[in-house]
Amino acid sequence: MERIQVVAIAASLLFLASVMMQIMKGKLREEYALVWMLSTCGLIVFSFWRSGLELLGQAFGVFAPLNLIFAGAIMAILIYLLHLSVAVSKLHYQNRVLSQELVLLREKLERKERTRVQEPIESAGEEPLLAPDGNDRG
Amino acid sequence: MNRQPRIAVVIPAYNEEASIASVVNAVNGITGQQALLTPVVVNDCSRDATRQIIATLPCIALNLPINLGIGGAVQTGIKYALDNGFDYAVQTDADGQHPPEFITVLLRELEKNDWDVAIGSRFINKQGFQSTFLRRAGIRYLQWLLKLITGCTISDPTSGMRLMNRKAMEVLYWCYPDEYPEAEAVIIYHRNGLKFGEVPVQMNERKGGTSSIQGLHTIYYMFKVTIAVVFTYLRR
Numbered sequence: 242m243e244r245i246q247v248v249a250i251a252a253s254l255l256f257l258a259s260v261m262m263q264i265m266k267g268k269l270r271e272e273y274a275l276v277w278m279l280s281t282c283g284l285i286v287f288s289f290w291r292s293g294l295e296l297l298g299q300a301f302g303v304f305a306p307l308n309l310i311f312a313g314a315i316m317a318i319l320i321y322l323l324h325l326s327v328a329v330s331k332l333h334y335q336n337r338v339l340s341q342e343l344v345l346l347r348e349k350l351e352r353k354e355r356t357r358v359q360e361p362i363e364s365a366g367e368e369p370l371l372a373p374d375g376n377d378r379g
Numbered sequence: 380m381n382r383q384p385r386i387a388v389v390i391p392a393y394n395e396e397a398s399i400a401s402v403v404n405a406v407n408g409i410t411g412q413q414a415l416l417t418p419v420v421v422n423d424c425s426r427d428a429t430r431q432i433i434a435t436l437p438c439i440a441l442n443l444p445i446n447l448g449i450g451g452a453v454q455t456g457i458k459y460a461l462d463n464g465f466d467y468a469v470q471t472d473a474d475g476q477h478p479p480e481f482i483t484v485l486l487r488e489l490e491k492n493d494w495d496v497a498i499g500s501r502f503i504n505k506q507g508f509q510s511t512f513l514r515r516a517g518i519r520y521l522q523w524l525l526k527l528i529t530g531c532t533i534s535d536p537t538s539g540m541r542l543m544n545r546k547a548m549e550v551l552y553w554c555y556p557d558e559y560p561e562a563e564a565v566i567i568y569h570r571n572g573l574k575f576g577e578v579p580v581q582m583n584e585r586k587g588g589t590s591s592i593q594g595l596h597t598i599y600y601m602f603k604v605t606i607a608v609v610f611t612y613l614r615r
Contacts, residue, residue, distance in 0.1 A: 341458055344455060345455070345458060345462060348440075
């Protein structure tokens with residue numbers, strides 16, 4: 242086994258271990274982790290099986306088999322980045338809806354509190370949560 | 380409709396401490412004729428004293444916990460108006476560019492023509508503040524783009540002064556662009572079969588604050604709006 246293989250295998254294993262650690266700690270969602278684990282496994286396989294890389298390189302018509310790894314990795318990164326942009330856009334939208342709901346609820350609550358301060362005695366015995374719906378503003 | 384229609388005057392405010400009070404007072408000053416106006420200030424997480432100022436003003440104060448941008452702020456006001464039974468919502472600027480007296484003019488034209496949205500336009504009668512040369516060139520480009528896509532001529536596609544009925548509010552409740560929403564919103568009206576038209580209004584130069592569209596932002600703005608307009612149109 243050549244020295245570069247040892248380095249590649251060690252680095253890949255370390256990467257795999259850190260991905261697993263992140264899942265265990267609950268910091269990384271499984272669907273993202275899957276992509277990382279699969280690509281790391283691919284790297285480990287080809288670190289052991291170097292002739293396999295040459296075989297694949299010939300099949301794709303690549304001169305230096307290593308370029309196949311680079312091309313594949315860059316492609317995977319691009320796809321993954323696009324996926325992340327989509328995920329961020331979705332989060333952006335959800336964030337907006339949530340903060341709008343929050344601000345509208347807060348306004349409603351503050352309005353209810355104001356009306357309760359104004360008429361404290363009559364409504365004292367009632368269930369406060371069953372107050373009439375605030376659809377018409379006082 | 381015999382009773383007075385209730386109109387929510389949505390005022391998106393981001394760092395507008397200098398002018399917000401006079402805008403709210405101007406809106407409150409014209410209550411009591413054809414319509415009942417309620418100023419709804421949407422404070423888009425301002426870093427100045429806007430929040431403290433609007434708390435003391437006779438208006439509905441909605442303080443967003445995070446900055447959503449002008450579109451998200453306007454949409455918040457529309458949601459408020461819809462949830463609270465308002466008949467109409469009108470969007471105005473917090474920097475004093477839109478004289479609120481025109482709200483009743485917009486309402487009259489909307490009812491007369493049976494529109495869902497009435498857009499205030501600076502460029503029909505060419506009165507009042509007419510914006511700078513470069514801005515007008517950009518506006519001309521947007522006119523052309525909207526004409527190409529919708530077939531309608533909108534003389535003032537960037538006008539932020541818009542009165543809408545509940546039908547239009549319900550459409551915008553679910554989809555409203557974040558940034559620079561005006562031109563894109565026209566496509567949304569068109570796609571959802573809303574009837575809209577323009578009403579001549581006068582606008583003033585801004586009293587305080589700065590435009591959100593300056594320098595390199597202009598290029599970004601044109602690019603973003605073009606993409607948004609075309610893709611909003613293509614979206615199924």
